[in-house]
Amino acid sequence: MGQDGPGDLTMVPVSMGTTIVATTFNGGVILAADSRTSSGAYIGNRATDKITPLCDNVYCLRSGSAADTQAIAGYVQHFIAQHQAEENDRISVKTAATLVRTLAYNNKDNLSAGLIVAGWDKHGGEQIYSINLGGTMTQVPFTMSGSGSTYIYGYADKNWRPNMTQEEAHDFVQRCIRYAIAWDASSGGCIRTVTITKDGVKRVFIPGEEIPPCFGELPREARVG
Template sequence: MECVFSLVGSDFAVVAANSSAVHSILVHKSNKDKIMILDSHKLITASGEPGDRVQFMEYIQKNMALYQFRNGIPLTTTAAANFTHGELATALRKNPYSVNILPAGYDKETDPSLYCMDYIATLHKVDKGVFGYGSYFSLAMMDRHYHSVMTVEEAIDLVDICIMEIRSRLVVAPPNFVIKIVDKDGAREYVWHESVKDAAINSA
């Protein structure tokens, strides 16, 4: 029951993802961070097969670092999204990855940006994007409450609304979520949303 979603505000982008690692009917862990920091001002998250997700995101991260090492400048968010799109499209014709991807970042020249890419490598620049079972509910909440000049506080409140809706609507809802933010100050973790059950266990 994966759910990853992201949105762009006035001068930042917020990325959220559930933190459950599951296989079939088993939950292996509930603190898996599915949002990867690509570089100082870029984030990427993905839903899909766990092996494909981890391998592909690490592949993109290392190749972006290699590009910066060779050329002395980092890729812009648009360039990183198009590079990711090209690699996913190439793999689609050889050994496809079953991943849906949301790359987000902040550039001084273009401000924050978010891209939506599904497993067949279609790429779109969007203001908000969602993948997973939670998309049935969180996308509806975003359509209702989202506006393009949101502050960080408003964006986090909207993320909270989406998480609460997912927890109340899905039969098997992910208990924990991690939220990260990227803006002019860089990419960083914002908060870790624990379920009431897990919070009680950790405080004991």
């Protein structure tokens, strides 16, 4: 039996990138994500949907291994469907987030999964829960994750504020993703957002050609190749 070495691709760490952002506003939450799925320098999918519904009023943002986060979301969708059928009522955002946290924590040695769970319920209103790679869950007013988040912490800290209107919050998350796409090579593609309020869910899709260039970037029509 040969020993693992530099030529063994199974032992080489894979660099994965993304940018996900969520914020509360006065009456709801907004989740936003880029759409690039990468494995090192290879872009596997330019139009991935990283915003996954767990149920009607709770969605999650996925970062880390796409397979790991999809598996967690699938199990939680199943558990929530059972719970809501038994209780004949919508699940609370905190309960949904706790299910995600439990799966992430119990499998922390085998999974690479950082998730953000957000939604609205009649008990707690708008809520966001950040669940890191180790399975720690924290309730926060806004949060971000992924490789692109390191480029936008300064912008977010300066421009986020509590009790924003829906329009202000949507502009905030859109700018966060836009700036991350501009400066992080592992983030890119288009921008997707999901807005959740007591009145329901609204999705917005912004294709790449409609994302304005940032400072220092050439406009798309001026680029070659």
